Amino acid sequence: MRPASGIPCMLMRGGTSKGAYFLAADLPDDADERADLMLRVMGSPDPTQIDGLGGAHPLTSKVAIISPSTEPGIDIDYLFLQIAVDSRQVGTTQTCGNLLAGVGPFAVERGLVAPSASEAAVRIRLMNTGDTAIAVFPVQNGLPMYDGDASIDGVPGSAAAIEIEMTGGSRPLLPTGNVSDMVGGHRATLIDNGMPTALVAADELGIVGDESPADLESHSDLAAAVERIRVLAGALMGLGDVSGQTVPKVVLLSPPRLGGAIATRAFIPTRVHTSIGVLMAASVAAGVSIPGAVGESLAVHSDADAILIEHPSGTFPARVSVNTDDLGTWHARSMSLRTARKIFDGTVFPRPHP
Template identity: 45%
Template structure:
């Protein structure tokens, strides 16, 4: 026997995964996580028995519900499902998957169309951040067709404007959780920043790496990855997360000068955290951009001056533009990025009934 669960597969930014209504999933966290592991086919390096794409960027889940909070339309819980381990991590946010939340919520009937553009106010339940998404809705419906292009995605699509608010100290309560803008871990200068995503920033050159290197080159350097993981574990402890061995936070970003002619302020290679992102996570980009604007961080020491209010970050697929407004050096008013999304398929996801019999079966048993 198999259980049918309504599901929509979407690309959000440069990520992809299933989007669920929270009401269609188990309320119990352990059972919900078991369902998500079965849905994605984890743990298995190819995720051959599920819909995961055998990569951290395509092993992500968005869970959406109508919000009871005044002034907020929907709640969004992000889940990072490990590929080769039975781990579901709901501590981080994902700004790329977030790009699909607005369109999904409108088409699920959670948010009414408001005109040619529809504003969807989203509370991220992982970090508490508030995000405003402007979705294109001409002719009374979501459109995915448009002229916007983002690095890491073929072709063009309708633009989705995301403006992140309340992002400073989203997980720890402080932009710089340790109170220091630069500190040393095992002889390496790092900046531990919590802005949209907790991230450990360091200069690539300080660990013998290159911030312009191809992701495969960094992924293939096992000694480097082991060193970065040791630094990350200590960073997680200092940031107040305890043992982060089985968590994807904090992330890691290797920084360096941008290549001549790229038009970027600096270059970054972003680890998720055990493999290099093929482009750059939105939340990670916000953390890097914020640090680049604050004196005394490792990022500020690298970044060239950008146009006012904008930080351009070179990554393996192109350049991410982060619009940023600061109220003083450690108060982020908002950060904005442009993303796109696409609805790929809709229907029912099937999982073994032994994992979860479904809500209909639970209701029948209760009667």
């Protein structure tokens, strides 16, 4: 593989994110060399990412690396890289449930999975976290169908539905074993239903909870308070020093206003999400379903199949079930509907070394 000659790449929208998808075989095996290459592919560090594929926002500066799995019962291994926009950081401590929506279609496009006549069911191992997922989507003539009637808030138009069922790995749903903890003087529920997340009531930080992402990002004191909670939560969750990482996420909760179950504003970790990530939504939904957790008393509970998570662009229907085992430990399973679209398939030429 000679990067100067270009690298096979597919740019895809997955859920409410966009990223570059690669076969692992087309990239360096060495993690540091691979990270340097992906920074140059995406155009980082540069706040505009003008010299690469990145879109100058964390939601559009993502990479999915795909390979056939050697794990029994699994088809595909998926490694996610969060490429920082204006620094040389490449995050591997979290996964991305939005780009996950494109993993199955990409695997079929690249011939790694042979679908049935009308449907593909791709079993995926999320290498960053150890979780597993099954993505089910329609196919035609052996290739994914991208056109369809499914729509998700935060994405214009409609596309083919992709059903994703997530099952947890070996990590506990509540990493500290507590329904809530005091973190930096604020009550927080520390939860990991696919994404390490700290749930905090919005009014604890002096906001209403319906502010726009731009408004929230303009308050430096709020950003400092959120980052303090995030770093302290990371230590409590067993993640170590997370000051240079992208997890855990902090999600501020408030009463719903759009007919949903709970309103959210998610920090990722410094920018505010224009909607909400799939696995953040799954973590929020699981959290507000646990008696005594932060947000449980703010949420409007119903017998509906999905918990509607309100976010700046609309609502996200999170289908989550929680239960306790004989030892009183909480567990969760989640199902989500996403869409994805192939934007281009070709060769990307990384920025040369300075």
